[in-house]
Amino acid sequence: MTQLSPAPLLSFDNVNISYRVHGVDVTAVSGVSFDLAPGDRMAIVGESGSGKSTLSMAVAGFLSAPNATVTHDRAMFDGKPLDRTVIHRVARRTPGLSMVFQDAMTSLDPVWSVGSQLLNVLRSEARRAGRRLSPATARAEAHLWLSRVGLTDSDRVMKARPFELSGGMRQRVMLAIALCGKPRLLVADEPTSALDAALSREVMELMVQLTEESGAALIIVTHDIGLCLDYAHRVLVMSKGRVVDDVDAGAIESTATDPYTIGLLACVPTLDSVHLAELPTLEAVRRRAIAEERLAS
Ligand SMILES: Nc1ncnc2c1ncn2[C@@H]1O[C@H](COP(=O)(O)OP(=O)(O)OP(=O)(O)O)[C@@H](O)[C@H]1O
Structure with a gap:
């Protein structure tokens, strides 16, 4: 018997996004199509300006x-059409879809305590689900979520305002707020770029563990191809607004076809590169490829 693959959780076909600058439309995302299965983990990778944040913000x-x-020709989430052609001044939340951002300091409200922000989300999610949530249960759920993201001193964290916490703690708070509504998809835009290497890995591992436990799919937007290869099942590589490769993370070395992806991979530090005086840059890899092509012809 042939196995039917599950219906995609997210399905985008031919997405085009442009920004009007000084009366001219500048293309940021061009003809992007992809499906994402429930529970899948996909990374969107590319250098600065490749359009990954624009695409992920439109998705979310x-x-x-x-x-x-x-x-776009199609935008579907969880079996329902998403209207992403209308730009609202204030972001519209899609039930079942959450996002975490690069900079928790500007994403969290600086005035309200962490506790009130978390409780607000828990209450509105309960209302949306038609569930009664007593104040005591809401507080217990908030404490539970803070401990799930590794913030054990939850009494202090509940009372703190974002600026009173470290960058890593703020990122964990944002993760708790994004996941407490039990989304089916979490979109994370450069979630660890403000953190040091060790903390980045801790937060990535936490995000993967919590989405895996709840069965949520995850889209990780990053410029760090090395980081995402360890955590994503699949990698969408973007360059100049286009998807140039869409490959399994585990087989990227053998299946990537675009010179841009091959260049990105060549810049990932490996044990073999410890003897190098300096690591190659994307520009150096490009120049070497052009020189080799010239020599071969
Ligand atoms: N609000 C805006 N108005 C005009 N142009 C914009 C706007 N936001 C982004 N752009 C342009 O769209 C293109 C894609 O930007 P985007 O931020 O999506 O890329 P990115 O790959 O996420 O880069 P980064 O990693 O630096 O955030 C860039 O050329 C950028 O300058």
């Missing part, structure tokens, strides 16, 4: 730049 419904225009 957080693209609010008034000069943006989105067109």
Whole structure:
């Protein structure tokens, strides 16, 4: 008997996004199509300006730049059409879909305590699900979520305002807020770029563990191809607004076809590169490829 693959959780076909700058439409995302299965973990990788944040914000419904225009042939989430062509000044939350951002300091409200922000989300999620949530249960759930993201001193964290916490703690708070509504998809835009290497890995591992436990799918947006190869099942490589490779993370070395992806992979530090005086840059890899091509022809 042939096994039917599950219906995609997310399905985008021919997404195009441009920004109007000084009266001219500048393309940021061009003809992007992909499906994401429930529980899948996909990384969107590319250098700065390749369009990955624009794409992920459009996916999550957080693209609010008034000069943006989105067109697509299909945008579906959890079996329902998503209207991503209308840009709202204030992001519209899609039930079942959450996002964490690069900079928790600007994403969390600086005025309200962590506890009130977390309780607000828990209450509104309960309302949406038609569930009664007493104040005592809401507080217990908030403490539980803080401990799930590794914040054991939850009494202090509940009372603290974001600026009173370290960067790593704020990122964990954001993860708790994003996951407490039990989303089916979490979109994380450069979630660890403000953290040091060790903390980055801790937060990535936590994000993977919590989404795996709940069965949520995960989209990780990053410029760090090395980091995402350890955590994603699949990698979408973007360059100049286009998807140039869409490959399994485990087989990327043998299946990537685009010179851009091959260049990115060549820049990942390995045990073999410890003897090098300096690591290659993407530009150096590009120049070497062009020189080798010239020599061969
Ligand atoms: N609000 C905006 N108005 C005009 N152009 C924009 C706007 N936001 C992004 N862009 C442009 O769109 C292109 C894609 O930007 P985007 O931020 O999506 O890339 P990125 O790959 O996420 O880069 P980074 O890693 O630096 O965030 C870039 O050329 C950028 O300058």
